[in-house]
Amino acid sequence: MRSTERRRQISSLTAVKGRVTVIELAEKFGVTAETIRRDLATLDAQGGIRRVHGGAVPSQNYRTEFTPFESRAQSALDAKRRIARKALELLPPPGSTLFLDGGTTTALMAEALATSGLESIPHAPTSGYVPPYKLITNSLPIAKTLADSEYFDIQLLGGKVRPQAQAVVGNIATQTIAVLRADVAFVGTNALTLNHGLSTPDEEEGAVKRAMVTHAEHVIALVDATKFGLDYLVSFAAIEDISTVVTDLQPHESYVAALENAGISVAFAEK
Structure with a gap:
């Protein structure tokens, strides 16, 4: 190590x-x-x-407060929607396996997938059979949003439901992820710093996110500009674990330069 x-x-x-x-x-x-x-x-x-x-x-530098899902869903909403739509461009070909963790931006990504249909899926044939994605999530809203889509075979992780996050957490969820493998993990985060990576205030949510990051070939972090420079209690991914950061157009250029110098792609959501 x-x-x-x-x-x-x-x-x-x-x-x-x-x-x-x-x-x-x-x-x-x-x-x-x-x-x-x-x-x-x-x-x-x-x-x-x-x-x-x-x-x-x-130290006293880490934030520990937790904001309920409903409140977080309204924060930086326009930026999150733009980031969610931009993330669709980074989907691997149909038939791939995806992790989507429980978060407000990933939930908006699922909504965009549900409403835009085939035209939102890169590499998909314009006609004929489209193999469904296998989508593994711990998010109740994501599972519900995409449950009826013909383009997604949904696997909702089992375990304990954390009401504040509307997500499944606990040992059953992390142990299930440990025997799976995804082509791409799309993950949200409460915070991003260069030293502490991606972080969240809750240990159980962090454990599920960490498992997804560990067992994915590529990790795409959906991070609106308000998250840069914040630092929460539990780090679930180092900067080096990330393949791509999708963000809006506001992060300080020093962060963008540092990410790109580390070999991480930065994709900007247009207004």
């Missing part, structure tokens, strides 16, 4: 558990205590954690 990935996981573990020790981290990652101390020193200098005797505790 690369040091950057190990440090990202240490940041998330510290945020979730409230306190971690050098000994437990060394055992978890299979490295020496001295390596962990260097990691903690680096993270402390970056503001990701605060070092204490024998380990680390969270």
